Amino acid sequence: TPEGLRAVLLKDGPAGFAKAVRNTPGVLITDTTFRDAHQSLLATRVRTYDLAKVAPFVSHTFPQLFSLENWGGATFDVAMRFLHECPWERLETLRKLVPNIPFQMLLRGANGVGYSNYPDNVVYKFCDLAVKSGMDVFRVFDCLNYVPNLVVGMEAVGKAGGVIEAAISYTGDVSDTTRQKYNLEYYLKLADELVKAGAHVLAIKDMAGVLKPEAARILISALRDKFPDIPIHVHTHDTSGAGVAAMLECAKAGADAIDAAVDSMSGMTSQPSLGAIVASLERTKLDTGLSLDDVSRYSAYWESARQLYAPFECATTMKSGNADVYKHEIPGGQYTNLQFQAFSLGLGDKFDEVKHMYREANLALGDLIKVTPSSKIVGDLAQFMVQNKLTKETLVDRAEDLSFPKSVVEFMQGLVGQPPYGFPEPLRTKVLRGKEKFDGRPGEKLKPLDFEASKKDLEERHGRKLRDVDVMSHAMFPKEFDEFEIFRQKYGPVDKLPTRVFFSGLDVAEQTDVEIEVGKKLAIQLLAEGKLNALGEREVFFDLNGQMRSIYVKDNEASKDIVTRPKALPGVRGSIGAPMPGEILEVKVKEGDKVSPKTPLFVLSAMKMEMIIDTPIGGVIKKIHAAKGTKCAAGDLVIEVEP
Numbered sequence: 001t002p003e004g005l006r007a008v009l010l011k012d013g014p015a016g017f018a019k020a021v022r023n024t025p026g027v028l029i030t031d032t033t034f035r036d037a038h039q040s041l042l043a044t045r046v047r048t049y050d051l052a053k054v055a056p057f058v059s060h061t062f063p064q065l066f067s068l069e070n071w072g073g074a075t076f077d078v079a080m081r082f083l084h085e086c087p088w089e090r091l092e093t094l095r096k097l098v099p100n101i102p103f104q105m106l107l108r109g110a111n112g113v114g115y116s117n118y119p120d121n122v123v124y125k126f127c128d129l130a131v132k133s134g135m136d137v138f139r140v141f142d143c144l145n146y147v148p149n150l151v152v153g154m155e156a157v158g159k160a161g162g163v164i165e166a167a168i169s170y171t172g173d174v175s176d177t178t179r180q181k182y183n184l185e186y187y188l189k190l191a192d193e194l195v196k197a198g199a200h201v202l203a204i205k206d207m208a209g210v211l212k213p214e215a216a217r218i219l220i221s222a223l224r225d226k227f228p229d230i231p232i233h234v235h236t237h238d239t240s241g242a243g244v245a246a247m248l249e250c251a252k253a254g255a256d257a258i259d260a261a262v263d264s265m266s267g268m269t270s271q272p273s274l275g276a277i278v279a280s281l282e283r284t285k286l287d288t289g290l291s292l293d294d295v296s297r298y299s300a301y302w303e304s305a306r307q308l309y310a311p312f313e314c315a316t317t318m319k320s321g322n323a324d325v326y327k328h329e330i331p332g333g334q335y336t337n338l339q340f341q342a343f344s345l346g347l348g349d350k351f352d353e354v355k356h357m358y359r360e361a362n363l364a365l366g367d368l369i370k371v372t373p374s375s376k377i378v379g380d381l382a383q384f385m386v387q388n389k390l391t392k393e394t395l396v397d398r399a400e401d402l403s404f405p406k407s408v409v410e411f412m413q414g415l416v417g418q419p420p421y422g423f424p425e426p427l428r429t430k431v432l433r434g435k436e437k438f439d440g441r442p443g444e445k446l447k448p449l450d451f452e453a454s455k456k457d458l459e460e461r462h463g464r465k466l467r468d469v470d471v472m473s474h475a476m477f478p479k480e481f482d483e484f485e486i487f488r489q490k491y492g493p494v495d496k497l498p499t500r501v502f503f504s505g506l507d508v509a510e511q512t513d514v515e516i517e518v519g520k521k522l523a524i525q526l527l528a529e530g531k532l533n534a535l536g537e538r539e540v541f542f543d544l545n546g547q548m549r550s551i552y553v554k555d556n557e558a559s560k561d562i563v564t565r566p567k568a569l570p571g572v573r574g575s576i577g578a579p580m581p582g583e584i585l586e587v588k589v590k591e592g593d594k595v596s597p598k599t600p601l602f603v604l605s606a607m608k609m610e611m612i613i614d615t616p617i618g619g620v621i622k623k624i625h626a627a628k629g630t631k632c633a634a635g636d637l638v639i640e641v642e643p
């Protein structure tokens with residue numbers, strides 16, 4: 001294996017690594033193909049199986065990379081929820097296959113890899129375990145650029161021995177001097193605070209791809225002048241189509257490293273094309289040191305691997321880049337998500353409206369930096385506004401009577417952090433209606449997690465010894481971890497299955513080889529499927545290493561019963577339905593309860609957001625039509641209140 005920058009990091013530590021980066025001629029590249037590219041294009045669905053296959057090639061062919069981004073962001077929970085694989089095992093597997101290139105991950109400051117604030121000791125322990133599992137460079141950001149949140153993540157990374165790449169989330173347009181909020185002074189001041197707080201590398205995280213080439217020139221040259229010694233690393237998305245141009249400007253203005261995705265996984269909401277950047281800088285003083293031929297071979301692998309993920313393609317609805325991102329500023333990953341959600345909700349024709357409303361929602365919230373989780377708050381509010389036919393103005397007028405998404409309420413309480421320009425009034429007061437407000441760092445007062453007690457409890461619950469990394473997965477995502485653990489005990493290591501078989505199963509007579517450990521292979525052939533029995537199961541016959549076997553498998557699709565529910569009566573104020581399709585998480589009242597207006601009735605989880613539904617009138621709970629766990633369509637009757 002040819003030596004890469006990781007050798008410098010292991011020998012000289014993060015400070016030595018930063019020095020070596022500054023002294024490298026040309027511009028360095030971070031390959032995002034293993035993380036952000038598929039998070040942006042394929043709903044984060046790429047499996048370890050397909051990453052591991054090409055990892056040795058990357059290790060041998062691209063040792064000059066600044067880093068290989070392969071962890072964090074949405075990969076952590078998607079691995080457990082949808083791929084039924086352990087995110088830590090992915091990291092460990094890739095580390096063995098790529099010992100020479102620094103690994104890079106995205107860390108949401110005090111949110112770790114989750115969506116809420118965790119006690120500080122969880123963030124520290126997370127970073128410690130990540131470094132031990134093979135992580136090197138941590139891009140630490142906060143969705144409001146709230147420094148106290150950033151510092152928790154930065155200090156945790158530093159203590160664990162990782163490279164602290166402190167990221168400024170970029171929004172607005174520094175080349176437009178009429179824009180007051182996120183101007184050059186704002187970014188320079190923030191950069192100064194992060195450098196003083198101990199950053200080894202300074203990152204500009206342009207999560208939506210709104211950094212225009214001219215803005216890139218202005219911002220990066222100003223940072224370069226002010227901080228001659230610290231490496232500058234820039235991340236962008238190609239949503240508008242100007243990604244390559246912007247990255248070339250960054251390199252010219254003095255950035256040390258830029259992010260790109262391999263050609264066949266680049267463009268649109270993903271990163272700009274690696275091949276295009278490599279070719280554009282060939283034989284200039286900014287040469288990347290990578291060969292275009294090698295990039296093309298790498299691209300060929302992904303071109304075919306990508307086809308396995310066709311069902312998750314954002315390209316089924318997205319056909320081109322779109323410069324309206326400069327208006328709505330939706331981050332790359334969220335853009336594909338929102339589009340997918342709009343289509344699956346039957347709001348496909350309303351996607352334009354959702355985008356427009358996203359801008360309105362952002363302004364209503366005071367013009368925020370939009371990246372997970374603040375982007376979700378804006379997105380939740382935007383969808384809420386579309387569903388309830390609200391404008392920025394009527395939203396404020398009617399705020400006191402509306403049941404806002406939980407994420408919006410928590411944001412207004414200060415549970416995410418403090419936005420740089422304060423909270424919007426009178427909206428905040430109207431949303432909170434007397435609920436408690438928090439001024440400081442949200443994680444500050446959280447009780448430390450008792451890790452050992454949690455481990456003991458989990459081991460008892462799941463009936464087996466667990467690793468520390470499992471306890472950490474649970475700390476970040478309790479429900480997702482528990483479901484994953486139950487699944488893995490029941491079905492075994494499904495991450496070893498080839499991808500097509502994993503997603504769609506075997507056809508009759510099809511055979512597949514599964515390598516469960518080195519040199520240990522199972523040959524599985526599906527022979528036949530029996531009829532559906534009364535329990536909703538089928539007997540499935542297959543050949544396993546030459547032996548006939550059969551098992552009963554529940555056919556979830558065939559046994560699903562179809563239920564239609566009564567609808568809430570339009571115009572009847574006590575007939576309270578689900579405002580959006582979703583699942584009832586909790587019913588807060590019982591039949592016969594007396595309620596006054598605005599009493600919370602139930603909690604609905606819809607499209608990854610939670611909302612509390614209040615009663616608009618006082619009265620008595622006459623009947624509860626949908627219990628906890630019920631999946632409702634929009635308009636399904638949930639509770640009747642008799643005035």
Ligand code: MN
Nearest residue numbers: 036207236332
């Ligand atoms: Mn990104």
